[in-house]
Amino acid sequence: MSESTVNRPVLHRDLSKRSRMLITPEGLALPLTVGSKGARAGALILDLVILLLGFIAVFLLIYAFGLGVLGLSEGDVESSPVLQFIVVMLIMLVFLSRYGYFLWFELGPRAATPGKRLVGLRVAARDGGRLTAEMVIARNLVRDVEVFLPSVFLFGGGAFAGVSGFAAFIWLAIFVLFPVFNKDALRAGDIVAGTWVVEAKQAKLKEAMSLAPDRSSEYRFGEAELSVYGEHELQVLEGVLRQNRPESLREVAEAITTKIGWQLGAGDERQFLEAFYAALRGHLESGMRFGKRKRDKYS
Amino acid sequence: MALTLFSKAEIEPPADIEAASLRSDKFRLEREVDWQRLEAIVTALEKNRPKRISDDDLLELPVLYRKTASSLAVARETSLDAATLSYLEALVRRAWFQIYGPRIGLSGWLRYFLGGGWSASIRAIWLDICIAFAVMLAGTVVGWLLVERDESWFFSLVPGGMSGGRVPGADPEVLRETLATTEDANGLGVFAAYLFSNNTGVCIMAFALGFCFGIPTLLLLVYNMALLGAMLWVFADAGLGWEFGAWLSVHGTTEIGAILLSGAAGMHVGRTMAFPGKRSILSAMRHAGVRAAQVMAGCTIMLIVAGLLEGYARQLVGDMGSRYTIGGVMLAFWVLYFAFVPKPQEHET
Numbered sequence: 001m002s003e004s005t006v007n008r009p010v011l012h013r014d015l016s017k018r019s020r021m022l023i024t025p026e027g028l029a030l031p032l033t034v035g036s037k038g039a040r041a042g043a044l045i046l047d048l049v050i051l052l053l054g055f056i057a058v059f060l061l062i063y064a065f066g067l068g069v070l071g072l073s074e075g076d077v078e079s080s081p082v083l084q085f086i087v088v089m090l091i092m093l094v095f096l097s098r099y100g101y102f103l104w105f106e107l108g109p110r111a112a113t114p115g116k117r118l119v120g121l122r123v124a125a126r127d128g129g130r131l132t133a134e135m136v137i138a139r140n141l142v143r144d145v146e147v148f149l150p151s152v153f154l155f156g157g158g159a160f161a162g163v164s165g166f167a168a169f170i171w172l173a174i175f176v177l178f179p180v181f182n183k184d185a186l187r188a189g190d191i192v193a194g195t196w197v198v199e200a201k202q203a204k205l206k207e208a209m210s211l212a213p214d215r216s217s218e219y220r221f222g223e224a225e226l227s228v229y230g231e232h233e234l235q236v237l238e239g240v241l242r243q244n245r246p247e248s249l250r251e252v253a254e255a256i257t258t259k260i261g262w263q264l265g266a267g268d269e270r271q272f273l274e275a276f277y278a279a280l281r282g283h284l285e286s287g288m289r290f291g292k293r294k295r296d297k298y299s
Numbered sequence: 300m301a302l303t304l305f306s307k308a309e310i311e312p313p314a315d316i317e318a319a320s321l322r323s324d325k326f327r328l329e330r331e332v333d334w335q336r337l338e339a340i341v342t343a344l345e346k347n348r349p350k351r352i353s354d355d356d357l358l359e360l361p362v363l364y365r366k367t368a369s370s371l372a373v374a375r376e377t378s379l380d381a382a383t384l385s386y387l388e389a390l391v392r393r394a395w396f397q398i399y400g401p402r403i404g405l406s407g408w409l410r411y412f413l414g415g416g417w418s419a420s421i422r423a424i425w426l427d428i429c430i431a432f433a434v435m436l437a438g439t440v441v442g443w444l445l446v447e448r449d450e451s452w453f454f455s456l457v458p459g460g461m462s463g464g465r466v467p468g469a470d471p472e473v474l475r476e477t478l479a480t481t482e483d484a485n486g487l488g489v490f491a492a493y494l495f496s497n498n499t500g501v502c503i504m505a506f507a508l509g510f511c512f513g514i515p516t517l518l519l520l521v522y523n524m525a526l527l528g529a530m531l532w533v534f535a536d537a538g539l540g541w542e543f544g545a546w547l548s549v550h551g552t553t554e555i556g557a558i559l560l561s562g563a564a565g566m567h568v569g570r571t572m573a574f575p576g577k578r579s580i581l582s583a584m585r586h587a588g589v590r591a592a593q594v595m596a597g598c599t600i601m602l603i604v605a606g607l608l609e610g611y612a613r614q615l616v617g618d619m620g621s622r623y624t625i626g627g628v629m630l631a632f633w634v635l636y637f638a639f640v641p642k643p644q645e646h647e648t
Contacts, residue, residue, distance in 0.1 A: 210319045282322075
């Protein structure tokens with residue numbers, strides 16, 4: 001069974017380095033996955049690109065509008081009140097996009113900026129409680145030192161200003177690289193605000209597996225044949241059945257029949273696998289009810 | 300057992316349940332209508348369209364949430380259907396985020412904030428405000444004394460472009476000129492907006508730098524106030540001390556107040572980092588950070604006011620008495636607002 005074709009099995013997810021358990025007030029342990037550093041950097045870059053494109057659009061619009069409709073020419077900032085108004089609006093727009101963009105979106109019901117949504121992330125309170133407006137504000141104010149200051153510093157050529165420039169570079173690098181040096185990928189703003197960024201994936205409810213025609217009379221599997229595999233293999237098989245690709249069905253069916261010593265006619269793979277899946281799941285689930293779990297074929 | 304293959308399980312659940320050969324699938328088919336109802340509600344909430352949810356659904360939301368959560372708990376122990384488990388986990392997580400997510404949007408929060416949340420959090424960091432105030436006072440005195448002893452200090456304190464002719468030993472007439480008003484209001488809007496966005500940057504820096512035990516914040520405060528002290532000495536030396544005070548007080552009472560508060564907010568975070576008390580560092584910083592964030596959000600508002608005062612009022616009002624009145628009224632307003640507006644009724648934030 002090829003590992004790469006199926007989703008990561010649920011039961012093995014706790015082995016992953018980034019998974020955390022969150023206890024809800026109902027006492028239910030909810031697995032959360034901390035957003036990977038790459039995804040977070042990607043989300044930030046996406047947000048900055050969106051901001052930049054928005055700027056360019058607004059500037060072009062104002063330029064076209066100003067030249068076309070109002071017939072303004074350059075150089076009369078002092079005399080024209082309309083032009084003054086536009087400049088004021090532009091300064092406020094730059095300010096708002098620097099702070100307001102992140103605030104507005106992270107205060108929304110998805111608690112994620114468009115960039116975060118695209119890569120499947122959201123902000124959450126680290127203690128499992130409610131994410132408050134103050135938390136979002138705190139984490140976004142510190143963003144200034146982490147993102148905007150270093151970029152101004154880099155593009156402004158501050159890094160070439162001798163000893164003090166070098167000291168400033170180290171100092172800013174501490175902030176920028178902060179998420180790399182802790183296991184929850186918290187940036188300084190996350191620490192101050194008590195938040196973290198977790199994955200927020202959606203899942204569709206797929207069809208129940210045992211609705212397929214019951215073939216337990218045609219294929220009879222004995223105790224010895226069913227005890228070859230464990231939960232991990234069952235879930236890999238589930239993935240193969242749901243994907244329903246003839247080559248992989250064929251491959252998996254051959255692997256199983258070789259293992260349990262059966263002979264299989266051509267064209268019966270899907271039927272055989274469905275029957276084997278139902279039997280194996282029934283077997284493992286009845287074991288579960290008695291508190292016996294078999295993680296994989298080695299246990 | 301029926302051998303029919305049903306494609307849509309939620310349409311006729313009872314028949315489907317019989318079709319399932321596994322116990323865990325029967326469990327799932329019995330409950331999946333509820334799960335899908337919850338999913339529809341959560342999706343509407345996520346899209347910020349709560350009006351799409353029917354009253355019945357809304358009333359049942361807590362029940363549906365708890366049912367689904369308990370389904371997940373049971374399924375974890377009885378079912379090996381990976382797709383169902385990951386669906387349930389994702390659904391419960393999404394529902395949980397909606398139920399425990401931010402309750403109020405930006406506008407609701409603003410109302411709570413201006414109605415007393417802001418002044419309450421400012422009163423809560425009074426100690427840091429006192430420290431920041433003492434440091435700023437000391438910075439001003441240091442700037443004054445340094446320049447008084449040796450005038451060359453002025454040039455190392457004040458960046459060349461900023462002085463604009465306001466240097467030690469300058470002609471009093473030139474100095475008086477810099478305090479004067481402009482003829483009309485043209486161009487002042489741009490100036491005010493520029494001042495606002497620049498000053499807010501300084502304030503946010505003062506706060507964000509507090510992250511390193513507050514030391515960079517202190518340095519920033521001392522430096523900025525030393526600059527003011529040096530400038531003060533230049534004008535006092537030319538016999539224009541009171542005029543300079545009037546010129547400064549128009550916007551300064553608001554602007555320096557905002558810098559004081561943001562410095563104090565940064566100090567609050569830094570001080571908590573150094574002395575977390577009995578709590579863990581992370582939880583102590585979280586509390587301090589949230590409180591400081593409120594103070595900071597308020598500073599933005601103060602700076603808008605300061606930018607308008609600096610851009611318009613200071614440039615248009617030239618009379619010394621009126622300038623002192625404007626500054627004094629602003630100062631009194633802020634002090635009274637911060638000291639006496641009570642915290643609003645406990646609000647679900």
